[in-house]
Every structure is written in C-alpha cells, then in structure tokens.
Amino acid sequence: MMLAAINYQNSLIFALGFLLVSLFMVSILHTFRNLSGLTIHRGHSVSVFAGEDAEFNVRLSRDGVRAYEALVLGWNTELMQEVDILDDDVEQTVKLFVETKARGIFNPGRLLIQTNYPVGLFRSWSWLDLGFTTIVYPRPIAGGDLPASRSKSEEGELSLEPGVDDFQGLRDYHPGDSLRHVSWKSYARTDELYVKEFAANVDHRIWLDWDSFHGTDNELRLSHLCYWVMAVSRTKNVYGLRLPNLEIEPDAGTEHRDRLLYELAVFDQAGIA
Template sequence: MARFRRKLDRPLLWVQERARLWARRRQGVDSDPTTLNRRRTYILPTGLGCGFGFVLFAMLLASMNYNSSMGFGLTFLLTGLGLVAMHWCHQNLTGLTIRGYRVRPAFAGQPLVLEMIVENPSRGPRYELVLQWDNRIAEPVDLAAGESATVGIEVPTERRGRIQVRGVRISTRFPFSLFTCWTWLHPELSGVVYPAPAAIGAPPPPDSTDVGGAQDDSRGEDDFAGLRSFRPGDSPRHIAWKAAAKGDELPVKQFAGTDVTTHWLDWSALEGQDNEARLSRLCRWIIDAHSEGHAYGLRLPDEEFPPAIGRRHRHRCLAALADFPATVPRRG
C-alpha cells in the first residue's frame, strides 16, 4: 500500500517541484526581511473545496429543475460564503514579513534546524500558518495583530557536509480549508552538518600538544585572547556580561597572560584510520578542548587554523571538517 501511494505521489511531487522552480525564476533570491505581497502568493481550491463546488453546482441544477427559490437562495448564500473564504484565505497570508533566516549547525545524525521569524504587521490576527521545508512541516502558528513568532523546522541528517535551503513553503488553509494559499521563500542560505563526534576516548597524542602558558605570562592580563565557557571558580570580573546578555550561557574572557594549554589537533597524528574516522576523532578533540577552555589549533592536509579559543574558532574548525573532501587519499 505504501509503495502504491508513493507511485501516486510522484506526479504530484514533480508538479510541485516544477512550480517551485518557476516561482524561484520569477521571484529570484529573497532578501532578509521578505514581505509577502499579492504578486507572490498563490491560491487554489483544496480537495474539500472542489467537493464543495461540486455540491453547489448540483444544488444549482436541482434548484433550476424544480424552480425552487429557497434552493436558489441557499445555493447563492453558500457560494457567497465560499467567495468570502477565498478572499479571507488569501488575506491571511498576504502582508506577512519573514526575517531572521538562520540554520543552526548540527552534528551528523542530529536534526538540522531552520529558524525564521514570522511577523504580522497588520491590525488583524493571522491563523494556521504552516511552514514546510524538505517535506518537514512545522507546527501551525497563530499570530495576533502586531505579533511575531520564531518558527523552527527540523530536518534529519545522515552525513556531514552542507545542506542548501531550497524553497521554504509557507501556506494556510484558514478558514474552512476550502482553499489553500501559499508562497515559496528562497533565502540564500545553507546549513552546516558537522561530522558525528567519536565516542569519548584517548586525548590527542603528546607530540601534538604544546603547553604555552609560561611563554605568554610576560604579556600580562591586558592581552585579550578570546572567550570560553564559564567554569566553576571563574572570577565574576572576567565574565563578558555584554556577550552574556545575547546568549544562554556565561562567556568568560580569556587573557594571553593566563596559563593556557595549547593543543595542536593534527590530521597526521591519526595514522592508520580512514578519512571519516579521522574526522570524527578530530571533531571529538575539538569539542573536548572547547569545553575545557583550552586553546587549540587544527592541522588538515591542505588547511591550518592557528590556536585560538571561543565559539567562532570552534565553528570554523568544525565547518572545515564538514567541508573536508570525501575523496582525499589517506596520508600519513
């Protein structure tokens, strides 16, 4: 039964993909923010709406056959109700503002989350707004007048790399589900899928670790080196309060004059393992070094990142692992 249903869905999926590509050529890449105007919103009757129209046509024929004024009145009343529903459905989507496109990085095997902020700048409420990306549908959103909401869509991942955001669909069937009104969003955006980290195991080999605290002591505590996560025992005066106000955790200022252990995480130190196993082990070392507040550098066959600390450095290193070519021959 499932196989038969997939065969029936293929023509529909093909039509939807052709329509999405046509809309992309017509609209181009969407900026941030994006306002949904009438030119880019489309509306068609649903299956329920087609059935409703067929019933109205049958009622009209019966009223004409029996010359029933009450039949005509009921038919025209329901027809007017359907027209109002069509107008209301279209207005429910038109005028919305979409901004703050963002894709949260994820590790392979974990869901990649696409987030965006949906704003309702009008004086009336909006109901049953549904966002869809890559056949994944978010929970319907209702917005009061002047309200905004952050909507997230989770997409499962299996392997590392980059995922392009192609055609986010926002739609509504409010009211009565007689019509569906939709549009496509085409932000210039991609998501990063880091390699799946290896299980907690051996630390980096000794020859890839350099303790650089003593040579830096002479520079004093005035040389700011970056931010790291808060650990029990850290001085409150070293907390970066401005940065803390923007996130959920407390970042702590790291200075060059403090005793910092520097790790070099080297691709060649993992001799005898295949490429994916090396990437997973390097990913684990990066996570551990970041959580412990150690400065670390990363050496890959064709790229090198000097030792540093902080979230940005962590992301750069993990993104380099995500973008690492799959066909690079084994070295070392």
C-alpha cells in the same frame, strides 16, 4: 443539495445552496488574503552536527492590522509549524527544524509557506528562497586515542577537568574564556574582568592531527577529529588542527573551536573555499 432544491422546487434550499457556493468563492479571496501582505524575514540559524536537526528561525511580520491565522510553514511536509499573527502581535518568530544528514554547508532549499484557512477547501502557498544556510559539522564519533600531541602529557592521559590543584594567578579576560573562570571578586573590586588561571598537569598544546587516524576513511577521521575538538575544547588546553591542506595554530576559546569545527565541516568539499 442542488438535486434536493430542484426536485422539491424549494427556493430556500436553492438559496442555501447558492449561499454555500458563494461562501466558498469568497473564501478563495480570504485564503489568498491570509498570505498576502506578509513579510517573511530570515532569522538566525544554528549550526548542528550531522544527523541532528538544524534550527532555522523565520520571522513573519505584518504591516497592517490584518490578522493572519493558521499559517503553516516548513521544508518537510511532515514537520510543518503553525503560527498565528493576531491582535497586538506585529511579528512572530517560528523555529523550524530540518534533519541534516551530511556535514558541510547546508541549505534547506526553498521554504514552503501555505495556508488553507478559513474553510480548508483552498490552499494558498508560496515557495520562498530565503537563502538560509547553516554549517553542519561532522557527526562526532568517539574513537582513536587522543591524537598524538607533540609534547607528552603526564601519564599519557588527558585530564578533562581543568586543573584545580594550583591556582596560578589572574590574567586578562579574552573573549571566549569560560565565564566559570572569571574572577567575579576581582571584577567587583576593579571593574576589570580577570580570569583565574589554574595549573593542571597537562600539556596545553595539543595537536589534533589528520594523520593520527590511520586506516580509517576520510569521513570517519573527520568525525573522530570533531569528537576530539569537542572533548578538548571542554578542557583548559590549547589545541590546534592539522589537516592535509591546512594547519591551524593551537589556541583556546569558543571562537577557536568553531573555526576548527567549520574547517572540519567544509573539508574537501568541492566548490567551497
């Protein structure tokens, strides 16, 4: 371009060349601007089983009217998310997914946020440590029998469906009870939440026991236990967990289930209490 300008001694080609040079210089500022003044918040994260993609929410907010375009963020350079904050948006939430490999407490590391808007010649970027962690549960692997429970179940088989044969009555609602079992009729009448109790031909107390999976390595045992936690939690049964260093009394509900999953996730991991 400059050669053309010089050889033809063409002032206007010079001018256009200078204009482009200036444009690129100005665009450095704009690329920088497109990242500066942005506030980035850590949003909630969602726990997953090992091998799945963990979800992290990042909230981007601006304090002025300055618009942000084509912000790219993520941990993995191939799985980056693009986002704009324009017009009336005050903030935007971006869901980011990171592939997990092993159970435990997962920290995706520092988040990369970058932009090469507007002209693509320059990139401004930042590595952010937002302190994201999430719990990665062991990968559930079907296997083994139902861990031996201390009490016998009829025909040695677990009924996965809640018992439907005998309606036993109502009891008070506890957080974690399935909403499917809430007696909405009673609720309409009394404004109190009651849960319908059914009797199934199942023993309610199941122990998921570390020792019931002989001859498998630790990780596989955890995977089997994880599978059974998920399986049993879908039933009406109360269940407990026995690990070499820990015993959790049988109970039911999602809080209980998550507690158990957590213990499976962090079992025997150095540095984690």
